[in-house]
Amino acid sequence: MSEHLLQVENLRTEFPTRDGVVGAVDGVSFYLDPGETLGIVGESGSGKSITVLSIMGLVQRPGRIAGGRVLYKGNDLVQFSQEQLQEVRGKDLAMIFQDPMTSLNPVYRSGWQVGEPLRLHRGLDRPRSLREAVSMFRKVGMPEPEQRVQSYPHELSGGMRQRAMIAMGLTTGPSVLIADEPTTALDVTIQAQILELLKKVNAEYNTATILITHNLGVVAGMCERVMVMYAGRVVEEGPTEDVFANPSHPYTWSLLRSLPRLDRDAKEPLRALPGLPPDLTDLPSGCHFHPRCPFRIDRCVDEYPPLAAVLPAQRAACWVTQAGVDLNRAGAIVG
Amino acid sequence: MLWKYALRRIIVALPVLLGVTVITYGLIYLTAGDLVPGLQLNPNLRPEDIARIKANLGLDQPFLVQYLNWLGVPWLLHQVGLWPGAVRTGLLQGDFGRSLLDGSPVMSHILERLPYTLELTSLAILVGVIVAIPMGVVGALRRGSPADHFLTSLSVVGVSIPNFWLALLLVLIFSVGAFQLGLPHLPSGGAASSVNGGDVLDRLAHLVLPTTVLAFGYLAVWSRYTRSSMLESLSQDYVRTARAKGMSERRVVYVHTLRNAVIPLVTLIGLELPTLVAGGAVVEIVFSWPGLGRLALERAVGHDYTTVMGLTLFTAVLVIAGNLLADVLYAVLDPRIRYT
Amino acid sequence: MLDPTAGAIEAPVAQSIGRAGRRARGYWAESWERLYSDRIGFACGLLILLFGVLALAAPLLSAVVTHHDPVRQNLANTFALPGQFTFPLGSDELGRDTLTRLIYGARVSLLVAYLTVILALIIGGSVGMLAGYFGGWLDTVLMRVVDMVLSIPSIYLLILLTALAPRIGPVSLNPGNPYSLAVIIALVSWGSLARLVRADVLSVKERDFMLATRSLGASNWRLMSRHLLPNVLAVMVVAASLQVGAIIVTEAALDFIGLGITPPTASWGNMLSNSQVYFYHSLWLVILPGLAIFVTVLAMNVFGNTVRDAFDPRLREMR
Ligand SMILES: Nc1ncnc2c1ncn2[C@@H]1O[C@H](COP(=O)(O)OP(=O)(O)OP(=O)(O)O)[C@@H](O)[C@H]1O
Ligand SMILES: [Mg+2]
Numbered sequence: 001m002s003e004h005l006l007q008v009e010n011l012r013t014e015f016p017t018r019d020g021v022v023g024a025v026d027g028v029s030f031y032l033d034p035g036e037t038l039g040i041v042g043e044s045g046s047g048k049s050i051t052v053l054s055i056m057g058l059v060q061r062p063g064r065i066a067g068g069r070v071l072y073k074g075n076d077l078v079q080f081s082q083e084q085l086q087e088v089r090g091k092d093l094a095m096i097f098q099d100p101m102t103s104l105n106p107v108y109r110s111g112w113q114v115g116e117p118l119r120l121h122r123g124l125d126r127p128r129s130l131r132e133a134v135s136m137f138r139k140v141g142m143p144e145p146e147q148r149v150q151s152y153p154h155e156l157s158g159g160m161r162q163r164a165m166i167a168m169g170l171t172t173g174p175s176v177l178i179a180d181e182p183t184t185a186l187d188v189t190i191q192a193q194i195l196e197l198l199k200k201v202n203a204e205y206n207t208a209t210i211l212i213t214h215n216l217g218v219v220a221g222m223c224e225r226v227m228v229m230y231a232g233r234v235v236e237e238g239p240t241e242d243v244f245a246n247p248s249h250p251y252t253w254s255l256l257r258s259l260p261r262l263d264r265d266a267k268e269p270l271r272a273l274p275g276l277p278p279d280l281t282d283l284p285s286g287c288h289f290h291p292r293c294p295f296r297i298d299r300c301v302d303e304y305p306p307l308a309a310v311l312p313a314q315r316a317a318c319w320v321t322q323a324g325v326d327l328n329r330a331g332a333i334v335g
Numbered sequence: 336m337l338w339k340y341a342l343r344r345i346i347v348a349l350p351v352l353l354g355v356t357v358i359t360y361g362l363i364y365l366t367a368g369d370l371v372p373g374l375q376l377n378p379n380l381r382p383e384d385i386a387r388i389k390a391n392l393g394l395d396q397p398f399l400v401q402y403l404n405w406l407g408v409p410w411l412l413h414q415v416g417l418w419p420g421a422v423r424t425g426l427l428q429g430d431f432g433r434s435l436l437d438g439s440p441v442m443s444h445i446l447e448r449l450p451y452t453l454e455l456t457s458l459a460i461l462v463g464v465i466v467a468i469p470m471g472v473v474g475a476l477r478r479g480s481p482a483d484h485f486l487t488s489l490s491v492v493g494v495s496i497p498n499f500w501l502a503l504l505l506v507l508i509f510s511v512g513a514f515q516l517g518l519p520h521l522p523s524g525g526a527a528s529s530v531n532g533g534d535v536l537d538r539l540a541h542l543v544l545p546t547t548v549l550a551f552g553y554l555a556v557w558s559r560y561t562r563s564s565m566l567e568s569l570s571q572d573y574v575r576t577a578r579a580k581g582m583s584e585r586r587v588v589y590v591h592t593l594r595n596a597v598i599p600l601v602t603l604i605g606l607e608l609p610t611l612v613a614g615g616a617v618v619e620i621v622f623s624w625p626g627l628g629r630l631a632l633e634r635a636v637g638h639d640y641t642t643v644m645g646l647t648l649f650t651a652v653l654v655i656a657g658n659l660l661a662d663v664l665y666a667v668l669d670p671r672i673r674y675t
Numbered sequence: 676m677l678d679p680t681a682g683a684i685e686a687p688v689a690q691s692i693g694r695a696g697r698r699a700r701g702y703w704a705e706s707w708e709r710l711y712s713d714r715i716g717f718a719c720g721l722l723i724l725l726f727g728v729l730a731l732a733a734p735l736l737s738a739v740v741t742h743h744d745p746v747r748q749n750l751a752n753t754f755a756l757p758g759q760f761t762f763p764l765g766s767d768e769l770g771r772d773t774l775t776r777l778i779y780g781a782r783v784s785l786l787v788a789y790l791t792v793i794l795a796l797i798i799g800g801s802v803g804m805l806a807g808y809f810g811g812w813l814d815t816v817l818m819r820v821v822d823m824v825l826s827i828p829s830i831y832l833l834i835l836l837t838a839l840a841p842r843i844g845p846v847s848l849n850p851g852n853p854y855s856l857a858v859i860i861a862l863v864s865w866g867s868l869a870r871l872v873r874a875d876v877l878s879v880k881e882r883d884f885m886l887a888t889r890s891l892g893a894s895n896w897r898l899m900s901r902h903l904l905p906n907v908l909a910v911m912v913v914a915a916s917l918q919v920g921a922i923i924v925t926e927a928a929l930d931f932i933g934l935g936i937t938p939p940t941a942s943w944g945n946m947l948s949n950s951q952v953y954f955y956h957s958l959w960l961v962i963l964p965g966l967a968i969f970v971t972v973l974a975m976n977v978f979g980n981t982v983r984d985a986f987d988p989r990l991r992e993m994r
Contacts, residue, residue, distance in 0.1 A: 058578055058579060089579055090580035090581030091581055094579070097572060097575065099572060103572040103575070103576045104573055104576065105573040105576070105577070105591055106573070107595055107598070116580055116582075117580045121581065168576075350819060351822045351823050354819060354823040355827060362835065362839060363839070491973065491976065491977065495920060495972040495973040495976050496969050496973075497928065497969065498924075499931050500969065503950075504962075507961060511954050616830045617932060631830075631835075632834060635934065636838075640835075647834075650827070650828045650831050651828065651831075654826045654828055
């Protein structure tokens with residue numbers, strides 16, 4: 001059945017805390033096909049990072065994967081031993097992080113670090129891995145690659161560091177690249193460049209990409225599909241165009257509504273989402289979003305809705321839209 | 336670039352060094368400045384004679400003149416022809432003056448004892464580092480485990496136990512006690528036996544107890560430091576990056592974490608050089624170890640103030656040099672430090 | 676469309692306010708509560724207090740409880756074994772009761788330690804505050820002086836000072852008495868305090884309330900005593916409680932090597948220096964005074980850590 005490159009099924013990741021067990025990722029399912037770009041959006045703390053870290057097997061103690069499967073090319077990574085995971089990480093699945101300054105080791109030269117996956121997984125010696133690092137630097141548009149491999153991270157600019165991180169992820173030609181907010185820590189102009197680079201890489205190497213971002217504009221420009229998370233669960237998922245045109249979960253709807261748009265009537269006020277994200281140790285009954293939801297019906301308070309098809313390609317976990325309500329139209333009435 | 340950096344650090348250290356000489360010389364001047372050993376005891380000398388002798392020695396001169404003399408400034412001037420007549424060398428020429436007790440150069444005493452102190456402290460530092468780093472790493476990797484609690488308690492004990500008492504206890508157990516029980520026992524003091532002394536084994540046996548005492552104190556501090564520095568380093572983003580590259584946890588710890596964690600430890604060791612010499616002094620005294628600390632005590636008790644002053648100055652120079660070395664080493668180890 | 680600035684989902688600010696909704700209380704009250712909640716640390720504090728009380732009550736205890744004088748010799752009862760009714764912890768080579776001498780020793784150790792810390796706080800605190808507050812050349816000069824003091828290994832400076840002290844003419848600074856000894860040790864140990872206080876002053880100085888008060892025309896003296904000092908006090912309390920233990924060891928070491936409190940006055944350090952000779956038949960003379968030092972210093976270090984965590988969690992790494 002698993003024709004997908006990566007398929008996550010009912011993944012659950014927990015953290016024991018003083019106030020009880022926190023399900024940071026709570027029954028998340030999705031898939032990724034070769035070469036496609038999937039966007040994950042959601043408020044801070046909604047479990048985006050923990051989801052992808054779980055896929056990589058990088059959740060640190062005391063956190064643990066409590067259930068579900070992560071099928072990569074048909075193999076369940078959750079069942080993998082540490083040694084087996086080490087084989088996959090950095091070779092088939094690569095990951096780049098939010099802050100390129102702190103994500104590179106300050107005491108090693110950038111070329112040494114970029115070449116390291118090749119030494120680990122392809123058995124290259126140092127000189128050859130360094131040559132590869134130079135050519136990788138060239139591909140990611142690093143200026144003066146021969147000099148830059150000799151630089152320490154602190155000698156590179158923020159944009160150059162993130163290019164180095166991307167180069168490091170791509171050296172081994174992974175089939176999945178996971179980018180967790182790769183541009184949040186960068187200047188606006190550099191952000192655009194890095195996103196362009198990720199787009200180019202995706203097209204050139206046919207690397208499937210998971211892009212985590214807070215920025216719906218980025219999703220619209222980069223991702224074929226988008227997945228929206230709220231309180232550790234997927235609340236909506238579908239092709240980006242469809243989701244943007246026809247948000248089928250009130251949370252997505254309010255996110256999109258708070259997005260400034262050129263085609264929108266200037267008189268219409270911008271609205272931020274009211275209320276706070278829920279406390280994971282003390283989740284609301286029923287649908288976790290109901291306390292903040294303008295479309296709430298009685299059933300939402302009692303029962304969590306399943307993630308079900310609302311439109312042919314689009315799934316959402318919402319009683320209201322599953323009953324056939326169009327949020328864009330209803331929204332005009334609710335205000 | 337590194338050399339420039341080192342040079343700049345030396346230049347900054349010079350006024351401090353000069354200040355130390357003023358402090359120590361000032362102390363002696365104020366308290367024992369006109370002391371000439373044996374002079375008061377001689378019944379044949381009238382007060383006028385004493386005054387004349389002191390004048391001849393330059394002891395009636397104002398402080399500044401005496402200080403400059405002691406520093407050896409006139410000697411320098413004499414060399415370039417700016418000072419008439421022959422004058423004595425001074426501190427600047429490495430001349431720490433003469434002992435009030437036996438009139439021999441202070442420097443010769445220091446040089447005679449220095450190797451012993453260096454032998455003891457460097458061995459103790461080595462042992463301390465070799466034990467402390469693995470201790471700290473284990474504590475950090477198994478945070479909260481019984482092993483971690485044990486190591487933490489051990490280091491609290493190590494910080495709190497007076498080293499001279501620990502020394503006495505060890506002597507009690509491993510020299511006196513073992514001897515009484517007819518077991519092989521360790522020497523309780525000195526650097527070598529006079530009977531069958533001199534061979535390597537004998538000297539090592541004499542080193543065991545003092546080294547253990549000193550090293551225990553160091554490793555108590557350094558293992559704590561390694562542990563917290565290791566924990567800090569382990570929580571850094573680059574460790575996650577390293578894991579994401581797919582390497583063994585071993586490699587994550589030893590290649591990507593430990594090096595970052597050890598860098599600050601180097602500075603700490605450098606900055607603690609004062610306590611290294613200081614801690615060593617009392618241990619030397621307990622074990623009759625013929626090093627600088629014991630020399631200082633012997634001479635202090637014997638009212639040989641010039642020697643004690645020379646020792647104080649000399650160790651201060653060592654400390655300043657140690658701090659300098661630590662700074663430079665830190666700059667070499669940590670690429671983030673710019674040489675400014 | 677690919678505009679990275681548009682429509683970022685803002686993290687809700689309200690999170691930091693905290694769901695627990697902790698009541699805002701005074702800094703000292705909250706610190707006190709944290710101190711109180713650390714059981715082991717608090718117990719150590721009580722132990723120190725108990726030792727303090729015993730030390731203060733030494734003459735009373737010796738008259739009423741032990742019935743021994745700390746210095747009077749009793750050559751008929753030398754090396755009494757511990758455990759007897761008359762000599763619960765044994766007696767020494769001159770027949771003096773060990774328990775009584777230990778209690779009197781606590782008097783000396785604690786007196787010197789606290790006096791030293793107070794003096795060192797006064798010197799180091801003033802130097803640090805002046806340097807940090809006024810900055811400029813005064814800062815440079817004072818901190819170079821601190822560098823000098825810190826670069827002389829303290830034990831050598833102490834040996835030099837204790838050896839020279841009796842020669843200092845008009846002010847009789849005899850290291851054999853606790854007050855002079857405290858002065859001498861304080862003269863050597865204020866350097867690191869000055870550095871700490873200065874660093875803290877620099878950070879406090881930049882805070883808004885200082886600038887505001889200054890703009891109201893408050894005098895330097897008023898600013899320092901009324902506004903700076905209370906804020907720097909936390910660092911001083913913490914530093915002091917962390918240093919007491921080390922000072923007790925220093926004092927004991929000086930007594931032990933014969934440069935501090937001189938016999939017959941009992942001190943934990945000089946009790947140990949006598950004991951060495953009698954290794955073979957009176958273990959307790961070696962073990963008990965050292966144990967007294969060790970337990971006291973251990974309690975003080977643990978308590979010091981607790982105080983540090985309670986008063987300023989930011990200082991966790993301070994030693
Ligand atoms: N070490 C931990 N201990 C306890 N809970 C944790 C831990 N790490 C994460 N969590 C919980 O997991 C939830 C999800 O965290 P995650 O980092 O995945 O959020 P995110 O969606 O990536 O947010 P952001 O946009 O801020 O990166 C958080 O709300 C937090 O409560
Ligand atoms: Mg995240």
